[in-house]
Every structure is written in structure tokens, then in C-alpha cells.
Amino acid sequence: MSEVASSYSLAELMVVAASRVFDNEGEVLATGIGLLPRLAASLAMSTTNPDLMMTDSQSFLLSKPNPVSGMKSHAGQANETWLGFRAVFDNVWSGKRHAMVGPSQIDRFGQANISALGGTYQQPKVQLLGVRGFPGNSISHGNSFFVPKHSTRVFVEGECDVVGSIGYNPDRLPKGYSLDDIDVRTVITDLCVMDFNGPNHQMRIVSLHPGVTEQEVRDNTGFELAVVDNLGVTPAPTVEQLAIIAELDPMNARAKQLKDNPPGERRG
Amino acid sequence: MNKLQTAAEAIASIKSGMTIGIGGWGPRRKPMALVRELMRSDVTDLTVVAYGGADVGMLCASGKVKKVIFAFVSLDFMPLEPGFRVARQSGAIEVLEIDEGMMLQGLRAASWRIPFIPTNVGLGTDVVARNPELKVIDSPYDDKEWVAMPALNMDVALIHATRCDVRGVCEIASPDVYMDDLFARAAKHTIVSCDEVVPTEHFADPAVARSVFWERCHTQSVVHIPGGAHPSSSDPLYGFDVKHFKAYGEAVGAGEFDAYVDAHVRGKTEQDYQAAVGGLEAIKALPLPAY
Numbered sequence: 001m002s003e004v005a006s007s008y009s010l011a012e013l014m015v016v017a018a019s020r021v022f023d024n025e026g027e028v029l030a031t032g033i034g035l036l037p038r039l040a041a042s043l044a045m046s047t048t049n050p051d052l053m054m055t056d057s058q059s060f061l062l063s064k065p066n067p068v069s070g071m072k073s074h075a076g077q078a079n080e081t082w083l084g085f086r087a088v089f090d091n092v093w094s095g096k097r098h099a100m101v102g103p104s105q106i107d108r109f110g111q112a113n114i115s116a117l118g119g120t121y122q123q124p125k126v127q128l129l130g131v132r133g134f135p136g137n138s139i140s141h142g143n144s145f146f147v148p149k150h151s152t153r154v155f156v157e158g159e160c161d162v163v164g165s166i167g168y169n170p171d172r173l174p175k176g177y178s179l180d181d182i183d184v185r186t187v188i189t190d191l192c193v194m195d196f197n198g199p200n201h202q203m204r205i206v207s208l209h210p211g212v213t214e215q216e217v218r219d220n221t222g223f224e225l226a227v228v229d230n231l232g233v234t235p236a237p238t239v240e241q242l243a244i245i246a247e248l249d250p251m252n253a254r255a256k257q258l259k260d261n262p263p264g265e266r267r268g
Numbered sequence: 269m270n271k272l273q274t275a276a277e278a279i280a281s282i283k284s285g286m287t288i289g290i291g292g293w294g295p296r297r298k299p300m301a302l303v304r305e306l307m308r309s310d311v312t313d314l315t316v317v318a319y320g321g322a323d324v325g326m327l328c329a330s331g332k333v334k335k336v337i338f339a340f341v342s343l344d345f346m347p348l349e350p351g352f353r354v355a356r357q358s359g360a361i362e363v364l365e366i367d368e369g370m371m372l373q374g375l376r377a378a379s380w381r382i383p384f385i386p387t388n389v390g391l392g393t394d395v396v397a398r399n400p401e402l403k404v405i406d407s408p409y410d411d412k413e414w415v416a417m418p419a420l421n422m423d424v425a426l427i428h429a430t431r432c433d434v435r436g437v438c439e440i441a442s443p444d445v446y447m448d449d450l451f452a453r454a455a456k457h458t459i460v461s462c463d464e465v466v467p468t469e470h471f472a473d474p475a476v477a478r479s480v481f482w483e484r485c486h487t488q489s490v491v492h493i494p495g496g497a498h499p500s501s502s503d504p505l506y507g508f509d510v511k512h513f514k515a516y517g518e519a520v521g522a523g524e525f526d527a528y529v530d531a532h533v534r535g536k537t538e539q540d541y542q543a544a545v546g547g548l549e550a551i552k553a554l555p556l557p558a559y
Contacts, residue, residue, distance in 0.1 A: 056559065057559035058443060058444070058559060059443035059444045060443070066559070071558035071559060072558055073556070073558050074556075074558055082443075084443065084444040084445065084446070085293055085444055085446055085447075086372060086444075086445075086446065086447060089368070089369040089372055092369065093369070093389075111393075115365065115394075116356070119357075121394070121398050122359055122362075123356070123357065123358070123359030124356060124357060125357065126357070127348070127352065127353040127356035127357055128347075128348065129340045129341075129342050129347060129348065130320075130338055130339050130340035130341060130342075130365055131339060131340075131365055131366070131367060131393070131394075131395055132339055132340045132367075132368055133339070133367060133368045133369060134367070134393070135366075135367040135370070135389050135390045135391075135392075135393045135395050136367045136368065136369040136370070136389040136390075138392075138393070139388045139389060139390075139391055139392065140388075140389075162394050162398075163392075163393050163394045163397070164393055164394065164395075165393060166391060166392030166393055167392075169392070172392045172393075172397070173392065174388075174391040174392055174404075174412065174413050175406075175411070175412060175413040176410065176411045176412030176413060177391075177392075177412065182392075
């Protein structure tokens with residue numbers, strides 16, 4: 001066991017927390033959308049789960065994850081399998097995947113939205129990306145969420161404005177399905193780690209980041225949360241983990257992902 | 269058979285009200301010269317099917333589009349495509365918003381000449397709840413319900429290939445074909461622009477023949493436009509033009525898309541366009557993106 005780091009950023013704490021979702025996944029495609037989730041998957045593949053599969057974000061599966069910053073070309077990377085955009089769907093539908101995505105909204109059912117905000121479906125106030133692959137991902141394999149700024153704007157009171165992924169909403173459950181067929185996993189935010197293992201798949205606080213209170217999490221969430229027994233603090237990165245993160249992100253792009261790059265230890 | 273045409277000749281086959289598919293993905297290998305030719309035409313009321321980027325955004329901003337069938341419209345490094353956003357937020361277009369993989373299934377169904385493909389993708393989401401044209405059906409084999417993803421039948425497909433011969437054998441030398449072969453098979457009429465025209469013997473090399481993903485019977489028109497994917501990429505020949513996309517985005521953001529069209533499209537030839545963006549050599553020097 002490497003010693004715990006005495007100093008680390010919030011981004012690094014979140015990366016380490018996020019990497020844990022891939023620890024016991026075995027041989028699945030780990031897809032982290034966005035720099036910090038990708039760094040989390042890369043860290044897991046480099047440490048706890050070398051059986052993970054990751055792509056070059058383009059067309060190939062790699063035997064060793066590419067760095068998330070400082071790449072000038074794809075030449076010389078550790079290609080092992082062609083996995084173009086369409087082949088990813090074959091993998092998605094086979095279930096051998098765990099995706100970590102960053103939605104604009106999440107509701108109490110674990111339904112998520114990256115499509116549009118406000119207005120009507122015909123004329124949204126803010127058009128975002130579109131549902132992309134959320135519907136297919138959410139019905140096919142495990143999905144976790146990464147939220148850089150925990151607020152009631154993201155964790156919304158009602159349902160998401162556009163429900164892009166299936167969650168634990170009994171009213172939307174397809175015929176022949178049970179809620180246990182749905183597999184929404186972990187939520188990593190800048191305040192805490194949560195899952196959906198509360199009563200009736202209620203979203204549940206699993207650990208609080210150092211210096212964060214349970215009330216702070218509740219104040220920034222638009223719905224009621226369950227909480228684990230013996231609520232603890234999110235484990236700090238180890239010296240070894242920080243060294244591997246630095247190797248995977250040589251340009252320190254992680255420092256630019258959260259506003260003002262706050263420290264991970266916010267006590268005192 | 270010689271299928272070589274000019275962009276204007278090829279685009280003349282597209283009529284108002286048609287459904288057109290556009291190959292490529294986001295900012296990658298889009299037949300943008302053909303899109304510009306379409307912007308110059310008087311065609312309107314198009315239904316566009318695409319893994320959308322500036323092709324969809326520019327056609328929307330030009331008032332050519334009645335409906336978009338999409339899973340996303342994005343330039344990736346610029347997540348939100350400006351022309352599409354404005355069109356959506358002004359309520360100017362109808363949409364059928366589907367999952368990325370459902371689009372593949374719709375293209376596949378059309379290419380196989382079957383009416384739908386059953387899938388679980390979309391269940392429990394607004395893709396099904398808000399789009400009554402997507403039907404949910406019972407399976408004859410189990411007790412679950414399934415989405416019947418309808419065939420995305422198209423009048424015309426526009427695709428950008430790396431190299432073609434005059435008979436319409438098309439090489440995609442990029443690492444990814446995306447769904448271009450399915451667009452070609454799903455459409456009644458396929459127009460392919462290409463960076464290079466090569467003799468048929470070029471394809472005698474087995475490695476090259478493995479980069480051909482659909483048969484020439486599915487290509488009706490070949491348009492030779494070196495640099496014709498600009499400002500999108502045509503990997504391995506050139507990357508996408510970040511600076512140009514940003515300038516386009518700023519123009520749309522400032523309500524000056526018309527000025528962009530005046531500077532680059534309206535009344536201009538493709539040669540004028542390329543001269544305005546620095547020339548073909550500058551296009552070919554655009555670096556490939558690395559992630």
C-alpha cells in the first residue's frame with residue numbers, strides 16, 4: 001500500500017473516486033466521456049484493473065491507455081483491435097461496457113439529459129447535444145455519472161427536461177422489465193460519491209469529500225437522498241496514484257477542469 | 269460506365285421536399301463542398317438524416333431544412349453546433365431525435381429493404397415518449413415490448429470518400445467508415461465527392477480493396493473535389509479546420525451567418541471558397557486531431 005498523499009487537488013480526488021467504479025468490472029470497455037472520467041478509466045486500467053479495455057477515442061482499442069493530454073499524433077499508440085464508431089454499438093449492445101458520462105441534468109430516478117433544456121420539445125430554450133448514445137447505453141450496460149459542479153440545476157427537482165437515459169422510474173418502465181433490470185451505478189460530484197442503492201433504488205450518499213457536510217449535499221440536490229450507515233469520507237489519493245495520474249496527464253489538463261482548481265482537502 | 273459529374277450537375281438531382289442522408293460524423297469527413305453546392309441551390313424543405321456537424325447546422329441556417337433526424341449535432345471540440353442550435357431554439361425545424369445506434373438500425377433496415385428493426389434502445393426515454401412516429405411493439409418470442417426502429421429510407425445520400433474511380437468504386441482510407449456504406453445502401457441515389465480520382469487498377473491492391481465498403485452499384489455520381497471535406501477532416505489527408513469552424517460559430521452567434529454565406533458560398537465557386545480559406549495546400553496541411 002502506497003502512502004496517502006498529503007496534498008492533492010479536488011480534480012485528483014474525483015478522478016481517484018471515479019476510477020473505483022471500474023475496479024471490479026473485469027474485461028469491459030471503459031468509456032469515460034470528458035477528460036476527468038477518461039483519466040479515471042485510464043487510472044483504473046493502469047492500476048486496479050489491467051483487464052479493462054479503452055479506445056483511442058477514435059477507431060482503435062488500446063492495450064495501454066493513451067495520455068489524456070499532450071498527444072500530437074496517434075502514431076505509435078498500443079493498438080490491438082479496430083473499434084470504429086459503429087463497432088462500439090456492437091460492444092454496447094453486448095453489455096460488455098461501463099460508461100461514465102457527464103449529464104447536464106440528473107433526476108431522482110437516475111434519468112439523465114444532455115439533449116435540451118427548458119421551453120418545449122419542439123422549441124427548447126437551450127439546445128444541447130441531442131440524446132447521443134444515452135438511450136442505448138442506459139438499457140445495455142452499467143452507467144456512472146461525473147458531475148463537476150453539484151447543484152440543484154444538475155440534480156433537478158422533477159424529471160429531466162428531456163429524459164435521454166432510462167433510470168429507476170416505475171412510470172417509464174417498459175413492459176416486461178423490472179427496476180432491477182436497470183443498472184445505474186455511481187455518481188461522482190465535487191461534493192460526494194453517491195449510488196442508487198437506497199430504498200427502492202433511491203439515490204444515496206456513499207461518502208463525502210473531505211470538508212463537505214451532508215447538509216451541503218442535500219442543499220445542492222433537488223430531491224431527497226438516502227445515506228449509507230456510517231457515512232465516511234472519500235479516500236484521499238495515494239502518492240502512487242498521483243504519480244500515475246501525472247504520467248497519464250503530462251500537461252496537467254486536469255488542473256483546468258474545475259473552476260479555480262480547488263484543493264481536495266477543504267477542511268480548515 | 270463513367271459517373272463523373274460536376275458538383276452542380278450532381279446536386280441538380282436533389283429536389284425540394286426530398287430526404288437526404290449525409291455521411292461522416294460531427295466534424296469528420298463530411299461532403300461539405302456538396303453541402304455548399306446545395307446551399308447555392310433553390311432547394312428547400314429537406315429532411316436531413318445525419319450524424320450531424322456543420323453540414324446540418326449550415327443547411328438549417330440557410331433555411332433549407334424542414335426536419336432533422338439526428339442523435340446529435342456537434343463539432344466535438346465545439347460541443348454545441350451553432351446553426352443547429354439557433355434553428356432549434358427558434359422552433360424553425362421539426363425533429364426526430366433518436367439514439368446514435370438507432371440511426372444505424374434505421375439505415376440498416378432501409379439498406380435491407382425491411383420496414384423496421386426491433387431494438388430495446390430508446391425504451392424508457394423521451395426518444396420513444398416524445399416521438400409518436402416511433403412505434404413500440406410486442407415480440408412474438410417473449411413478453412417484453414420492443415421499439416420498432418423504422419427504416420430511414422432516403423432519396424439521396426451525400427458522402428465524402430478519399431479516392432474513387434470513375435465507375436464509383438470508393439476508398440475510405442480513414443480509420444473509420446462511420447455509417448457511410450449504410451447511407452450509400454439506404455439511399456436511392458448516392459453522390460460521392462472525393463479528394464482523388466484514381467484508375468480502377470488502384471483497387472487491385474488487396475489492402476486498398478479492403479478499404480472499399482460498398483459496391484459501385486450503390487454510387488450513382490462521383491464528384492472530384494480535392495479538399496472537398498473542408499472545414500471537416502478527410503483523414504489521413506487533412507484534419508478539420510478549428511479556426512474556420514470557430515469563425516463560422518462566431519458569425520452565427522453574432523447573427524451574421526449571411527455574411528459568412530456571402531464571403532464563402534453565395535455566388536462563389538469552390539475554387540473561390542478554397543482561395544478564401546488559404547488554398548488547397550493550406551487545407552492539405554491541416555493537422556489531424558489527436559485525443
